[in-house]
Amino acid sequence: MSNHEQHETAHRPVQRKEMSRRQFLSYTLGGTTAFMMGGAVLPMVRFAVDPLLVKKEGGDFVKVVEESKITAEPQEFKFKIHQVDGWYESDPELVAWISKGEDNKIFALSPVCKHLGCTIFWNTKGHNEYDCPCHDARYSKDGKNLAVANSPLDEYEVEVKDGFVYLGPIVPNTRS
Amino acid sequence: MFKNVYNWIDERLDITPLWRDVADHEVPEHVNPAHHFSAFVYCFGGLTFFITVIQILSGMFLTMYYVPDIINAYASVDFLQHQVAFGQIVRGMHHFGASLVIVMMFLHTLRVFFTGSYKAPREMNWVVGMLIFFIMLGLGFTGYLLPWDNKAYYATKVGVEIAASVPYIGSYIADFLYGGDIVGAQTLTRFFAIHVFFLPGALIAMLAAHFLMIRRQGISGPL
C-alpha cells in the first residue's frame, strides 16, 4: 500500500509550496514601492481635503432689532457677523427678512433665492410674495417656494431676549 | 553654422531617427485640403491644439503678474491689463482663446462624429477626447474665478451650487471646491492651483495619449 503510493508520487513533477525567488522579490519591491508612494501621497491628500474635515463653527447669535419693530408685513433688516475666511477676518453685512407669522411667532428668512442664489425681495410685484429678479422665482410669506425654485427659502435661527431679536446660523425652512 | 551644430550633435547622439519617426508620415489625400477643399474639417484637431498651446503660453506669462489673493487679485489683473505693455493683448489671447478652444474642440468633435472616426479600433481615442473635453471645461470654470470681479464671484457661486445638487456627495464636492463654506480666500487659491497646475498637467498627459494613439492607428479612412 505504502509502496504503491510512493511509486505514484515519484512520477508527479515536484510541487513546492514556497513562492519562487522572483515572486518574492516582486512582492517585496511592490510592497515597498506602494508604501513609499502612500507615504508621499497621503499627506498631500489630507492637505487637500482639510476643508471637508474641519469642524463647522456654530455661529453666534447677533442682536438685530427691537422685538417691537417686527410686524406681520416682512421687513428687511441688515446686521453684521464676524467671518473668518482662512487668513482673513471680516465683518460682512447680512440681510434678513423678518416678520410675524400667522402663529404670531417671529421668523427670519434668508434673502438667497433657492433657485440659483440671486437676492429676493418682498412684494416687488404687488402679489404679497417674495420675488426673485433673476428667473422669476416666487415664495410665500413663510418662504414656501411657489414657482421656479424647488425648495423653500432658508431661515435664520431666531432668539428673542430682553425685547430684542437675535439671529443665528442659517437652517432649512421650518415653516412650509 | 546651424547645420554644423546639428551634425555635431547627431554624430554623438544619433537624433535623426527620433524626429524622423515623429515627422515622417503620409498625409492621405482625403485629409489634405489641397486635394479636396472640404478636407479642411480635418484641421480642427490641429487648430484646437494650436489654441491650447497659446492658452498654456499666455497663461504662464499671466502668472508673472497675477496674484491669487482676494484683496489683490482684481488689482493685479487690472494692472497687467492696463499698465503692462501688451497686457491687453496677452490677457486678450487668454480670455478669447478660452472660448475659441471650446469652439474648435466642438468642431473637431463634430468632424470625428460625422466621419465615423470614433468606431473600432479608435474607441479609446474618443474616450480620451471626452476626458480632454471635461478637463477643458474645468479649466474654463476655474480660470473664470481668477479675475475676482462680480461676474467671476457669482459664476463660481452658481457653478458650485449646481455641483452641490449632485445626490449624496454634492455637499462634499462643494466643500472641496470652496475650500470652506463660502467663495473666499481659500476658494481662490484652490482654483488657481487647479487652473495652473493640476488641470494643465492632466491635459498634457491626455493630449500625449491622444496623439500617441493617432500615430499608432493612423488617420481614419475616407468616407
Ligand code: HEM
Ligand atoms: C486650455 C487651457 C486653458 C483655458 C481654457 C483657460 C481659461 C481661462 C479663463 C476663462 C480665464 C479667465 C479669463 C478672463 O476672465 O479674462 C483664465 C484666467 C487665467 N488663466 Fe487660464 N486657461 C487655460 C490654461 C492656463 C494655464 C496653463 C495657465 C498657467 C500656467 C493659466 C493661467 C491663468 C491666469 C493666471 C489667469 C488669471 C488672469 C486673467 O483672468 O486674465 N491658464 N483662464
Ligand code: FES
Ligand atoms: S436665482 Fe432666483 S429665480 Fe433663478
